[in-house]
Amino acid sequence: MQLLEIESLTKNFGGVQALNRVSFNVKKHEILATIGPNGAGKTTLFNVITKVFPATSGKVKFKGADITKFKSHEIAESGIARTFQNVRTLNDLTALDNLMIGCHRLTNTGLFGSLLSSPKARKEEQRIKEISLECLALVGLEKDAYRLAGDLPYGTRKLLELARALGSNPDLLLLDEPVAGLNDAETEHMAQLLRELQERGKTCVLVEHQMEFVMECSNRVIVLNYGNKIAEGTPAEIQNNPEVIAAYLGEEHSA
C-alpha cells in the first residue's frame, strides 16, 4: 500500500527550480533514501512536504488523502514527523521536556485544563511522560532524561531529535541527514535503530550523503539532481546506474 504519494511536485525560488516535477511513492514499512549532490533539492523536498514553504505546483497525498493544502502543524497532526539537518533540539530544556513537547499530538488538554491543572490534564501528563521515557529508552538515552539537551554531545542530540520525532507516534518519519557528523559507532547505532523502527512498522524517508549508510539501510533509493529525479531503484541498481555516476562524478568519468 502507498503511504505517501508525491505527484509532479515543483518548487521554484524565483528563477531557481529547486524541484522540477518530482514524482515518487513511499510504501508502508519501507525505508526510502533520497540522495543527490549538494543543491539537488533533497532538503527542499522535505521542506515542501512538511510545509515549511508551499509547493509551486504538484500534489502530496498521505494515506490517500490530499495534504497539499495543509498547514505545517496539520501535516504533523496527520502523522508525519521530521528531524532537521542541523540538529534542532530545544537546548535549554531537559531531554524529557523535549520529548514531552514532541508528544503534543497525542494530547488535547486546552488552555483552561492547563491553567487549572485538571485531573484529566494530570493524567495526560503522566501518560506522555511514560511514552517519553519509553522513546528515550528506545534510542538509549533513558539515563539522560533530566539533563539539558544543550549539555548533550552532538551525536546524542541527534538521537534525542529522533526520539522527539518518535514521541508523536508518527506513521511516517522524515529524517534529514540522520548520520551527518556522526562517527562510525554512532552511525552503526543509527542504522540499527532504523531497522528496529522498520520492524515496529514505521516508514522512513531519509536524506543522506553517507553512501555506505544509505546502501546498508534503505530498501529503495531515489536520486535527485538539479531538482530532477534522475533515478529510482534498489541500492544495487542505483550504484550501477550510469546517470547517477555521471551526476556524482561528472560527465567525463561516465563517458
Added chain:
Amino acid sequence: MILAVLFFVLGDHYLRLMTFIALFVLTLTGHMIFLGYTGQILLCHATLMALGGYSTAILTTKYGWPPIGGVVAGVILTIIFAYLIGKVILRLRRAYLAIATLAIALITDAVVGNWIEVTGGHTGIVGVPPFSLGGLVFNSVESFYILAWVVALAGWLFALHLGSSRVGRAFRAISRDEAVASAIGIDVSRYKVQSLMLTGAYAALSGALYVHFIGLALPSSFNIMVSFEVLMAAILGGLGTVYSVFLAAPLLKFLPEMTAAAGDYKLIIYGLLFISIPMYFAGGIAGILTYIWRRLPKTIRLYFTGGIADTLTNIWRRLPKTMR
C-alpha cells in the same frame, strides 16, 4: 504566611504599597506568560490594563453597573481586543513585533488623553466606587490588601500550572524554535494568540482592580511608561521562571522609596541596575539566586529541594529513630 504577618505588622502606608505590589504581581505574572513562556515581546502591556481599568470605571460611574460586572466586562473586552490585535500583529516577529506593539501603546496614550467624552481626558474618571462582591465592600486598605493578594496568588498559581502543562510546553517550544514547534504539530499562530489573550486577561484584571482601589482612572496609571516598567520588571526578575515576579514586583515598587534619598540621581541607580543585571545575569535576579543556590553545599540543598513539604520530610527522616 509572610503576607499574613505583614498584614498585622505594616502601617497604612506600607499596606497600600503592598497592595500595589499585589496588583503588580498579577500584571507581571500575565506578562511572564507572553514574554517568559511564549517569548514574544510586548510594549503595550498598559494598553491591556487601561482597557480593563477604563471599562470598569466607565461602566460603574456612568451606567451604574456593580463593580464585579464592570471588572468582568473589562476583562472580557480586553480578551476580545487581544484576540483581534493578536490575529494581526502576531504575524510579526522580534523587532517588528516590538514596533507594532509600541505603536499600539502610543495610540492608547493619544486616545486616553484626548477622547474626553469617554475617558475624561487628562483629568480621568473620578468617583469610581470601591470594589464589592455581593454584600462585601472592599473600601478599606486592609480589605483590599487581602483581595488583591488572593487574586494575585491565585493568578500566579494558574500560571505556574500552565508552565508545566501541555499548553505551557507548546508556548515554550514556540519561544525556542517556531519551525520545530510546527513540525511537532503545534499550531504556532493559534497558541501565540491564546497566550496574548491570557496576558490580556491578567492585565485587565489588574488594571480594573487598581482603578477600584484608588477610585480613579487616570491616563498616567496606564501610559507607555507603565508598559516599559512591566517589561523591565520582567527582565530584571528573570524570564526563565514565574517565581521571579515575587522578586521583581517588590523591587520595582520599593525602588523609588529606597532611592528617595538620592534625589534626582536615583535615575542613575535605575539605569545601572537595568543595564548591569541583564548584562551579567541573563536570568535576572532569579538567575542570580539559582547561581548562588547551585554553589551551596549539597547537604544544605538536600534539605530544601522540592519545597516546604519535602524539606519537612527530609528533616523528619534525619531525626533519631526514638524521636520519630
